[in-house]
Structures are given as structure tokens and as C-alpha cells.
Amino acid sequence: MNKELLYTGKAKDVYKTDNEDEVIVHFRNDITALDGGKTDSLENKGRYNTLISAKLFEVLESKGVKTQYIDLITSEEMLSKSLKMIPLEVICRNIATGSLIKKYPFQEKQELNPPIIQFDYKNDEFHDPMLNDDIIIALNIATKDDLERIREITRKLNSVLVDFLKEHGIILVDFKIEVGFDKDNNIVVGDEISPDTTRLWDIETGKNFDKDIFRKNESGVVSAYHKVVKAILTPEEQKKWNVE
Numbered sequence: 001m002n003k004e005l006l007y008t009g010k011a012k013d014v015y016k017t018d019n020e021d022e023v024i025v026h027f028r029n030d031i032t033a034l035d036g037g038k039t040d041s042l043e044n045k046g047r048y049n050t051l052i053s054a055k056l057f058e059v060l061e062s063k064g065v066k067t068q069y070i071d072l073i074t075s076e077e078m079l080s081k082s083l084k085m086i087p088l089e090v091i092c093r094n095i096a097t098g099s100l101i102k103k104y105p106f107q108e109k110q111e112l113n114p115p116i117i118q119f120d121y122k123n124d125e126f127h128d129p130m131l132n133d134d135i136i137i138a139l140n141i142a143t144k145d146d147l148e149r150i151r152e153i154t155r156k157l158n159s160v161l162v163d164f165l166k167e168h169g170i171i172l173v174d175f176k177i178e179v180g181f182d183k184d185n186n187i188v189v190g191d192e193i194s195p196d197t198t199r200l201w202d203i204e205t206g207k208n209f210d211k212d213i214f215r216k217n218e219s220g221v222v223s224a225y226h227k228v229v230k231a232i233l234t235p236e237e238q239k240k241w242n243v244e
């Protein structure tokens with residue numbers, strides 16, 4: 001297999017394959033926060049994020065939400081559809097926390113019903129500013145119809161994952177997804193859905209199972225990610241991928 005590097009991001013590398021419609025996404029152990037101001041490398045983090053993303057993509061596909069996911073190659077490498085990515089960070093919030101309560105007068109842990117969908121510009125130079133529909137359209141990032149479709153996909157994805165995670169003892173507080181066009185011009189969910197890109201709280205204790213642990217300089221990041229793997233993968237899947 002041809003392993004030419006196509007793109008390298010903060011925590012993942014994307015490689016070409018012999019098929020131009022498919023790429024391999026390699027999840028690295030690197031972790032960053034605070035606009036790149038805090039970085040580290042944590043053993044097994046890439047592996048756990050791969051397994052969690054693959055599982056969540058499989059759940060979404062089973063409920064009719066299209067994703068880039070094709071298959072797992074190893075527990076760190078995902079065979080994925082090649083997408084033309086839209087440079088948006090699509091953020092969806094069920095509970096107010098994080099930057100929302102820093103910027104607006106919401107109460108911490110306030111329930112948001114309907115969920116809030118927010119678009120940030122994926123642009124390091126401008127530090128990912130929040131956008132509105134007019135700015136997105138004027139910058140040719142996406143059309144009005146694309147935005148309507150992205151909102152529809154995000155709402156469906158949110159309701160599928162809220163239900164699935166709840167069954168496994170986890171509250172889906174908020175998340176960021178990225179979307180792109182597949183070869184048939186459908187908008188599909190790409191990138192990853194993992195504890196790096198979501199806030200996940202234990203239903204019993206309210207404790208974080210996500211990157212907030214790293215953002216707050218607390219210990220136990222990888223063991224929290226490991227708990228998510230143990231909670232959502234079946235015993236057979238854990239055995240297949242040697243999860244202890």
C-alpha cells in the first residue's frame with residue numbers, strides 16, 4: 001500500500017492509498033489544548049481515540065448518519081472515504097459549560113434544549129473565530145443550503161449519540177464535528193468523534209471522561225479515555241483490539 005503523507009494535523013496524519021477515493025487516518029498520541037499553547041504525547045491516546053471514533057461512526061452509520069468511516073486497519077489506523085473538507089468546526093451543546101459560559105451569561109450545567117449549534121472557522125491564523133451564516137456565505141465557506149444540511153446532520157448525530165452514550169452511562173455534554181463532501185457530493189461526517197472533541201460526563205458522578213482533564217492540568221487523561229473504550233465497546237470488540 002502506498003503510504004504517501006497527504007496531510008498532518010495536531011493529532012492525526014492522513015495518508016494516500018492506491019484508491020483515490022480512500023485515505024488512511026492515523027491517530028497519533030499527541031494532544032494539544034489552549035489554541036496549541038499546551039501539548040503533550042500520551043501513550044495509548046491515539047489507540048483509544050481510534051477505537052472510540054470507529055465505534056461511534058459505526059453507531060451513526062447504523063442509524064443512517066453518513067460518515068467517512070470504512071473500516072479499522074489497526075487500532076490506530078482508520079480506512080476512510082476521501083472527503084473535501086469544509087473548514088468549519090461544527091459545535092453542538094446540550095449543557096452549558098466551557099467557552100459558552102465564559103463568553104455568555106449562561107449558568108454552568110444549564111440544560112440547553114433545543115441544543116445550541118455553533119459554527120467556528122477552522123483557521124489557525126484567525127484563532128478559530130465564531131461565524132454566523134452571513135459570514136460563512138460571504139467567505140464562500142458553505143452555501144445556505146449546505147448550512148441547512150449541516151444543521152440537520154448535526155441534530156440527528158446529536159440525538160443518536162446522546163441516546164447511545166446514555167445507555168452506556170455517559171452524558172454527551174457537547175462536541176465538535178467536521179464535515180466534508182464525498183465523491184458523490186454528499187455532506188458526510190469526517191475527522192473524529194472522541195474524548196478529544198467531545199465533553200463526556202459520568203452519569204453517576206458527573207466526572208469528566210474527556211480532554212477537559214488535560215486542559216485543567218489534571219492527571220488521568222488516558223485512564224479516562226480507557227474508561228470510555230471499556231464502556232462503549234462490546235467485550236468481543238475489546239478482545240479483538242487487545243483492550244485490557
Ligand code: C5P
Pocket residue numbers: 089091097098099100128174175176196197198199211
Ligand atoms: O471550548 P468549547 O466549550 O467551545 O468547546 C465545545 C466543544 O467543542 C468541546 O467538546 C470541545 O472539546 C470541542 N472543541 C474541539 N475543538 C476545538 C474547539 C472545541 O474539539 N477547536
